[in-house]
Amino acid sequence: MMEKLCLQNTLRILQSADQIKARLSGDFASVHGLSVNEVLLLMHLAQAPLNRLSRVELAKRMHMSASTITRMAAPLEKIGLVSRQADTRDARLAFVVLTKPGLEKEKEARATFAKQATHVFRDRWTQKDLEQLSILLHRLTADAPGDLT
Amino acid sequence: MMEKLCLQNTLRILQSADQIKARLSGDFASVHGLSVNEVLLLMHLAQAPLNRLSRVELAKRMHMSASTITRMAAPLEKIGLVSRQADTRDARLAFVVLTKPGLEKEKEARATFAKQATHVFRDRWTQKDLEQLSILLHRLTADAPGDLT
DNA sequence: CACGTTTACTTGCATGCGCAAGCATATTGC
DNA sequence: GCAATATGCTTGCGCATGCAAGTAAACGTG
Numbered sequence A, B: 001m002m003e004k005l006c007l008q009n010t011l012r013i014l015q016s017a018d019q020i021k022a023r024l025s026g027d028f029a030s031v032h033g034l035s036v037n038e039v040l041l042l043m044h045l046a047q048a049p050l051n052r053l054s055r056v057e058l059a060k061r062m063h064m065s066a067s068t069i070t071r072m073a074a075p076l077e078k079i080g081l082v083s084r085q086a087d088t089r090d091a092r093l094a095f096v097v098l099t100k101p102g103l104e105k106e107k108e109a110r111a112t113f114a115k116q117a118t119h120v121f122r123d124r125w126t127q128k129d130l131e132q133l134s135i136l137l138h139r140l141t142a143d144a145p146g147d148l149t
Numbered sequence C: 001c002a003c004g005t006t007t008a009c010t011t012g013c014a015t016g017c018g019c020a021a022g023c024a025t026a027t028t029g030c
Numbered sequence D: 001g002c003a004a005t006a007t008g009c010t011t012g013c014g015c016a017t018g019c020a021a022g023t024a025a026a027c028g029t030g
Helices: A002-032 A036-046 A055-062 A066-078 A100-120 A127-141 B002-032 B036-046 B055-062 B066-078 B100-120 B127-141
Strands: A082-086 A094-098 B082-086 B094-098
Touching: A002 A036, A002 A100, A002 B002, A002 B100, A002 B127, A036 A055, A036 A066, A036 A094, A036 A100, A055 A066, A055 A094, A066 A082, A094 A100, A100 B002, A127 B002, A127 B127, B002 B036, B002 B100, B036 B055, B036 B066, B036 B094, B036 B100, B055 B066, B055 B094, B066 B082, B094 B100
Parallel strands: none
Antiparallel strands: A082 A094, B082 B094
């Protein structure tokens, strides 16, 4: 019985995530010219101390491989939203650091993110509902690195 | 205030989905030699009438493009889990239909899916918690086609 | 200090996916 | 009945991503 509920819940989470991504994808592309993952990368940087993270740390928080971070950072650096910053102590580290335009862009993107998020939970969601869902989901994501919230 | 909650919830859903996919991906690959999406495709077919769906219908339910379905079905057909079935009325339609081995495979995969799903919700989840989460998520996915549950 | 091991990053290759175009068939309007 | 349009599927192309291998630098152990 509980097994069926677990299966159902995981399926619904996957389904919801697909819908949300599809919704975000449209606005991010047309309004900011960025992909969902690029915006998430900026958001991770924005909440990090000094607005910078190493590539491996970024990879962990975004659940992606380090190579993907390398390749994602390149175009963002080219358009000036992030820059590369070496560490004086450890020459292996290459931080990805948010530039001022990048910080600005992140603020805008976060705003449209929030707007779309409220649209996902249309009218019939009370604050109590939202809080309850938040608490339940938090139990799933509590142990994950970089909560972004 | 509610806006922050909405943003937080969407972020947590995305995060949860990533974790779940990562968890499933490992077992599906090692135990059954299939990807997450391939298993989901089999599950969609298994719950469809006559265990068959047209490619566009499958695409809608999986939130993917029709071309992806075409390419995903090819290897599954090669290993005998699905087969192609033309429609006598409409020569354009090419159903993807689950074979007997495919149905068997789907049962096995669904079992490991359920096992991993219960593992996602470890110990501290009561049946009431799970039901509540299920209800809340259902409000997000209610209008989507092909619920799989 | 020297050598092996670990860590951070990059690059080559293969895969999965979407979009746009193409093709065949069905449906609609006249 | 025929042309115009719509629908279902496939294919070519490009992009994003993971994995494995390679490189450079830090660390540990003798």
